[in-house]
Amino acid sequence: MNPAPNLVLVGPMGAGKSSIGRRLAGRFGLDFVDADREIEARTGASIPTIFECEGEAGFRAREAATLADLLQREGVVIATGGGAVLDAGNRGRMRERGFVVHLQVSLARQLDRLARDRSRPLLAGDDREQVLRRLTEQRAPLYAEVADLCFDTDTLFPPQAAAQLTRLL
Numbered sequence: 001m002n003p004a005p006n007l008v009l010v011g012p013m014g015a016g017k018s019s020i021g022r023r024l025a026g027r028f029g030l031d032f033v034d035a036d037r038e039i040e041a042r043t044g045a046s047i048p049t050i051f052e053c054e055g056e057a058g059f060r061a062r063e064a065a066t067l068a069d070l071l072q073r074e075g076v077v078i079a080t081g082g083g084a085v086l087d088a089g090n091r092g093r094m095r096e097r098g099f100v101v102h103l104q105v106s107l108a109r110q111l112d113r114l115a116r117d118r119s120r121p122l123l124a125g126d127d128r129e130q131v132l133r134r135l136t137e138q139r140a141p142l143y144a145e146v147a148d149l150c151f152d153t154d155t156l157f158p159p160q161a162a163a164q165l166t167r168l169l
């Protein structure tokens, strides 16, 4: 594996960052941290509650602080939130302290994987398809900017994706 101290997974909601990240950590004998679950543990509040009380800006500030802490560690597989790349500081720290894998997924597969999900505030409205399309348009260049490796998870279940990625890393 690359000498970078950590493995950082970026990509849109529904790309499989958490499920694949957990399996990769197991395969490499590394720790796994999901940044969103870490934010919830630190604040004692769910992501929807943080959005409700502090707005997206408040969530982003917590996300940046949490990621900066996690990236100080070594030997950790970090599943970031889909919007973590919006912040230039986050992007710089990811590149400095991690080997960054961009997990890609099609819009159709995202909609399918997220169909029953109620935990993502940005998908609370009616037109999920339009929101997801817009987010991907905005963020695709940012994922490309930070990525050391791109990997398409569209047709793969998490165990297959983790097995294939293990061979590439």
Ligand code: S3P
Residues within 6 Å of the ligand: 011, 012, 013, 014, 017, 036, 047, 080, 081, 082, 083, 084, 119, 120, 121, 122, 135
């Ligand atoms: C977000 C993605 C979510 C979570 C929050 C905002 C985004 O994480 O951080 O709801 O801006 O795309 P996942 O990518 O793990 O779903």
